[in-house]
Amino acid sequence: MPRFWNTLSKETQPLETTEPGVVRMYHCGPTVYQRPTIGNWRSFLLADLLRRLLEWGGWDVVQVMNITDVGHFRENEGGDKMAHEADALGESPWEVAERVTTWFLEDMDRLRMKRPHHLPRATDYIPSMVELVERLLKSGHAYEVEEQVYFSVSAFKEYGVLSGNKVEDLIAGARVEVDERKRHPADFALWKTDPHHVMKWETTLGKDGFPGWHLECSAMALSLLGETLDIHTGGEDLVFPHHECEIAQSEAATGKLYCRHWLHNRFLMVDGGKMGKSLGNAYTPEDVIRKGYTSRELRFALLRGHYRQPLNFTWEGMEDARGFLSRLDRFQEEIVRLAETEDKGRGIVFPIRTAFIEALENDLDVPAALTVLMDGIRTWRATSLGGEGAREVLSFLGEVDDVLGIGPELQEEDREIDRLVSKRERARKRGDWTEADRIREILKSQGIEVEDTPHGPQWRSDSGGGSPR
RNA sequence: GGGCGUGUAGCCAAGCGGUCUAAGGCGUGGGCCUGCAAAGCCUAUAUUCGCGGGUUCGAAUCCCGCCGCGCCCUCCA
Incomplete structure (x- = not known):
């Protein structure tokens, strides 16, 4: 209740x-x-x-x-x-x-x-x-x-x-x-x-x-x-x-x-003070997006503090939001990959899910809920979840998204990117690091980061789609 | 001027009488890992909670004063 x-x-x-x-x-x-x-x-x-x-x-x-x-x-x-x-x-x-x-x-x-x-x-x-x-x-x-x-x-x-x-x-x-x-x-x-x-x-x-x-x-x-x-x-x-x-x-x-x-x-403040049209800091979501941030990052930045506590909006805080979400996304990617396997393991979602709900039901304590989530991620990473455990975690992450609405953007598959990534992977296989780095740079210039993981290369687009500064 | 709040590390932000030798995130330094990276993991980052008094065995947490900031008394989320 x-x-x-x-x-x-x-x-x-x-x-x-x-x-x-x-x-x-x-x-x-x-x-x-x-x-x-x-x-x-x-x-x-x-x-x-x-x-x-x-x-x-x-x-x-x-x-x-x-x-x-x-x-x-x-x-x-x-x-x-x-x-x-x-x-x-x-x-x-x-x-x-x-x-x-x-x-x-x-x-x-x-x-x-x-x-x-x-x-x-x-x-x-x-x-x-x-x-x-x-x-x-x-x-x-x-x-x-x-x-x-x-x-x-x-x-x-x-x-x-x-x-x-x-x-x-x-x-x-x-x-x-x-x-x-x-x-x-x-x-x-x-x-x-x-x-x-x-x-x-x-x-x-x-x-x-x-x-x-x-x-x-x-x-x-x-x-x-x-x-x-x-x-x-x-x-x-x-x-x-x-x-x-x-x-x-x-x-x-x-x-x-x-x-x-x-x-x-409570009111939203900007740079530690009042937000006002005459002060020139009464930003609209449009302004924030024009600075290179996503609406998802803004949503998170506005939601992350407790609603009955003043919240301070800063551009640095937007960077912070980007970092937090990026951490969440990477974890989600790992879990998606793991969930496709048949590995044995076990999920330990229950206590974390319970604590997460408890936090939000306690006067909408988002900061506490986010801490629980991060603790969960750390715990899950240190556990052999296996395919089944991963699927449980994934299902919980879906619930988190249902409540907070901060899940990853839906990305349409980009064949060109996949093609370049596998081309680079072939280069890496034959030890052609120059070619591999060259392709990585090309992708990077398009806002695509490639990561080499034990399960093969993984790419993701820069969440912000551009540098804010 | 009156009322109600709030002030925690470089930044965001929890804690609101003992479990605080103060969560969590971002950033930063060091390490492990890596072809190099990235990610991840480990570790270091507030001897201290705006300032000054007081209450208490014990205070970031309560009280008083001061300072800063926010909201209301006027349209405003």
Whole structure:
């Protein structure tokens, strides 16, 4: 039974779900105004890891990740991020959203993330949002002033349970001017109206309206997963106000617990500091790939740290990732070869497999799991596995790949390479080292490394396909 | 300014009161192996856990102060 740290209860607790064996998860996805950065991906990958682990454990997983294609208003600038970006590019907000969504899905595939079962777009759920607002107005949890609808924090006594914020403290520490139309300074907008807004809808709430920031997630989660979610994830920055407000508006509307388990990942840092667009280090997966790294290496680099611990992204760290994966690949190659033999031997997979699962089920402890894996490799190498043992190990490595998604790239057979490798082998057999080294150099220039092993020559392509420096 | 976190070797990253004479990976040095390599294996790489006090028989682990960094209080994974 997996256990996770729950931001809501502030303790590690075993996974409990509404329906036995079924997990309904909601993940805060991207706002599609700019291509998601590797920092965003750290968060999305947490969702993927969770799903893979749970499915591996036999759970039936239903996964929702939203795509926010409505720009949230900016109090100070009047515009919103979508509109802002659109203006800068001379496009409509819808065009921007469309293009960035395509990039997002592209990167999702490249980073080997399983597609969530639902990827709802906020703009497709306007009716659900309006319905939710009306429910809250009717129940007295919301009020309308000058065509703006606010959620009344005073009407929901639980406000603050997730973040630990106290309403009084928020007001005291507030650094932003409070909208004077609110009854209470901590009230938040459910529905806004502004004729100048680019993305706006005519609904029963009036003309020229658009949703407040937190509303979409509640509407989509409730529509797709029911009134009580099992798991909700997102970056640490979303704890407050976003998730706090989601809880408030959802629970006020349904009268039921909104979500059992809240998981938040710490931010990704770059070179030991903040990552930011203005700092020029808000890399996208595309940037990393352009530097010569594979998406697999990036996936590993983003997944290798514990999600509740800050993770530092460095180019040196990418080299490190490459080294780690290369070690894993070489071992896998050895095992594949061994597995084809009939040699007698025995596998000792069980204790290692158990420890590996235990690590991941313990609040997704990837670092511990990786250590177990490496210990396993060392142990297996020192053991006479034989063909049968190798097949067991291989099967476990397949499972590791199922959960972590860091297995080797599928390589299409390259006859030309095989031809050169055997030509070189013939040269070696007759002691023509000059010719052998010449061929090796040719292959090397194509990014192919040849290794002479007791079982014959073995070649592999440079995982990165080029030097990053 | 207020709140919540975090700081471990050249780098990434575990450990969070005794089993730490501090995992694991990358990198680096030495050795074995090899036609030469590569891979693999062995070995060396933190007498020490941001700094200063304190609690304790005992602290990287708890407390206090300071410094750095991160998150929130404002859009943000």
